[in-house]
Amino acid sequence: MNINVTINGKIQSISAEMSLLSLLKFLDIDPSRIAVEYNREIIDRTQFGSVYLKESDGLEIITFVGGGNG
């Protein structure tokens, strides 16, 4: 069974009962230099394995990019 979650503003269909950590693996994202907001709440990286995604969840996954001002 699949569920729909919104990741960085885009709706994605993923398999149900996936943890945040397995989602990051599935997306091929190295968890070491990112931060995750799960339904508007920041998740500590030590908790990535224990947060399980459900239908209509919203995720923001950020990293650092080149930037200076503005």
Next chain:
Amino acid sequence: MDNILKIAGVEIKSRLWVGTGKYRDFKETKEAVEASGAHVVTVAVRRVNITDHSKENLLDYIDPKKYIILPNTAGCYTTEDAIRTARLARAAGISDWVKLEVIGDERTLLPDNEALIEAAKVLVKEGFIVLPYTNDDPVMARKLEDIGCEAIMPLAAPIGSGLGIRNPYNIRIIKEIVSVPVVVDAGVGTASDAAIAMELGCDAVLMNTAIAGAKDPVKMAYAMKMGVEAGRLAWLAGRIPKKLYASASSPLEGMIE
């Protein structure tokens, strides 16, 4: 010869701080940052591109063990967005410093003072080392210091404008009335601008576009490094006062007759 700049107890090895935006690629970013001699390097916080699988990350080129990474809230227009961005940046586990920007106007990218104060209050309370990007306004600078910001970062001119220091008198006043370090942030165009900022007594200068937008960014990075060093030395040396009339530097005695 010079005292070491410290922010929140951390020794800063260079008075030139640089941004990492607008470069052609990460290789050029790395070369320019190295040429600048900077120790503090600012970065933006953005969504991971989940569909692009080129896995290179800026921090593969700018080693957080070597540099003090200063995440910024560039692009934020509200207190809420700036706070949210700062919290996410800290959660990424590299730094609890934040170059706090709350932009008030798209065309000039000037700061929104009210929103900045609000965001600074919240973030200082949450234990962030807050370095706010602000107007060249001494009253704002004092308010930000009173809140608990660890440095004040007044603009020289609008971001990316390259206009240089538009109000040197205000920058001097800011430097006089606050006791935390003053870091000129944004608006410098070339090495002499950086030197002027330092000659005014500022503790450091942060820039991005002036280096990244130059025809040869690596060369300009080195020029900026020297500009900052020259300006700082001149400040420490103490310049001569300006006079209306000449003052000969050769002796009057011993002239041939």
